[in-house]
Amino acid sequence: MIKPLDSSIIIQESGIHFGTSGARGLVIDFKSDVCAAFSLAFIQVMQKSFNFERLAIAIDNRPSSPNVAAACIAAAKSVGIEVDYYGVIPTPALAVTSMEDGVPAIMVTGSHIPFDRNGLKFYRPDGEITKEDEISILAVSAVIPSFEVLPLPSVQRRATENYLVRYLSIFSANLLKGKRIGIYEHSSAGRDLYVNLFEKLGATVVTLGRSDSFVPIDTEAVSLADIEMAKNWQCDYQLDAIFSTDGDGDRPLLSDETGNYLRGDILCLLAAQYLNIEALAVPVSCNSSIEASGAFNHVKRTKIGSPYVIAEFEHLMKSSGRVAGFEANGGFLLGSDIDVNSAKLTALPTRDAILPVLAVLAMAGKEPISNLVKQLPHIFTASDRIKNYSREQSLLVIEKGLSEPLQLLSQLGLGDVNVVKHDVTDGLRMTLNNGEVVHIRPSGNAPELRCYVEADSENRAQELVRLILNNIENMQV
Known part of the structure; x- marks a missing residue:
């Protein structure tokens, strides 16, 4: 039993902080x-704007997630809120059903970060919480009554079924007929659901790489081992594509017919074209081919993180009927209701891995996926990160770039170029006089420095990001 305490004090002393994607x-x-403390503070903040008697909760496959969920459920019940527990499902599957029911939700997930970390992602009855909601959750003084953590309740299947129906209702049962699709299952929260979905759409499914241990797949910085594994699988099984996601199933990985993974922003750019999206909100880290493609009436650049993308939707919908957003990690956010294949697809303003993948597979039809990519402007992106690099160190590198840009470029091994434009929307994004782009920022979820670059070839982009990160690691800041 736990004694009554104040949520704001517990949260302040916990070491848990909000990042770009929930509390981690x-x-x-x-x-x-x-x-x-987090659960009750969230409930109290939501009760100021919404009437509800229930809360939805789901988890990813991390070893720690069941215990975290059990504590959240016990806290909710201690203040008279009943809980719909959906077990291990993708984050967007939880969002689809909680929004349909008009109830708030908590997803217990650390997404792609290592298994020694975890997180809580919060949903209002109408979608993801805002940055203002985050501030309120941290500030509110919710009284925590005594409660007892009990075993998890029985899993309800409704959220899984709703998520499947969402896509089976707009795509033909023959969409993937004749296609061999590999599903890299690892420890993804949606690994069982995906097999069912792809088979119902006509694909021959080959399951790959299932793991009983948590695998921290980062769709924004795919490891060399995962890249090599995909190419080997393609050769071994003659696959038309390989599909996977991060840990909680809101960020996709899709390979072409050669086993090469598409970058998330390229995947989503193609998907947005297929869906006839008119206006986009995308973070500053996304590939410049979005604008260069000329496919959209309006493109708004934001800070990195889905709340910033979502915040732009209301403005964009004043002038455009079909609004969406996406991130460099591949998570696609549908900002407005749209018609797809003469069927209505309701807005889902949170990252989703399934919609962009099915859209690109539908767009490709019988053609190789690589043909779609070749038709886009030839702007290539690479990204990677330095782990265990503090936010303070990252900010010092950025300050150096603002105060002494030529000296920083020299230290990065780029002494023969100049900065013609810089963007501080999120970190420091430098456009160089040779057309290349270097973007440096601290991660919002972990002690990491992330680097994104653009160049005129894939090899040059990969070479550039390696050069920059190697030199940053050796810098004295």
Whole structure:
């Protein structure tokens, strides 16, 4: 039993912080009282704007997620809120059903970060919480009554079924007929659901790489081992594509017929074209081919993180009927209801892995996926990260770039170029006089420095990001 305490004090002392995608921290810091503090603060903030008697909760496959969920459920029940528990499902599947029901939701997930960390992602009855909601959750003084953490309740299947119906209702049962699709299951929260979905759409499914241990797949920085594994699988099984996601199933990976993974923003750019999207909100880290393609009436650049993308939707919908957004990690956010194949697809303003993948497969038809990519402007992006690099160190590198740009470029091994434009929307994005782009920012979820570059060839982009990160690691800041 836990004694009554104040949520704001517990949260402040917990070591758990909001990043670009929910509250994240070390597993050891997600103690029962901390989980309760976040849950009850969230409930109290939501009760100021919405009437509800239930809360939806789901989890990813992390070893720590069941215990975190059990504490959240116990806290909710201690203040008279019943819980619909959906077990291990993708984050967007939870969002689809909680929005349909008009109830708030909590997804227990750390997404792609290592298994020694976890997180809580919060949903209002009408979608993701805003940055203003985050501030309110941290500030509110919710009283935590005594409660007892009990075993998890029985899993309800309705959210899984709703998510499947969402896409089976707009795509033909023959969409993937004749296609061999590999599904890299690893420890993804949607690994069982995806097999069912792709088979119902006519594909021959080959399951790959299932793991009983948590695998931290980062769709924005795919490891060399995963890249090589995909190419080997394609050769071994003669696959038309390989599909996978990050840990909680809101960021996709899709390979072409050669086993090469498409970058998330390229995948989503193609999907947005197929869906006839008119206006886009995308983070500053996304590939410049979005504008260069000329496919959209309006493109708004934002800070990195889905809340910033979503915040632009209301403005864009004042002048455009078909609005969406996406991130460099491939998560696609549908900002407005649209018609797809003469059927209505309702807005889902949170990252989703399934819609962009099915859209691109539908767009390709019987043609190779690589042909779609070749038709886009030839602007190539590469990205990677330095792990265990503090936010303070990252900010010092950025400050150097603002105050002494030529000196920073020299230290990065780029002494023969100049900065013609810089963008500080999120970190430091430098456009160079040779047309290349270097973007440096601290991660919002972990102690990491991320680097994104653009160049006129894939090899040059990969070479450039390696050069920059190697030199940053050796810098004295």
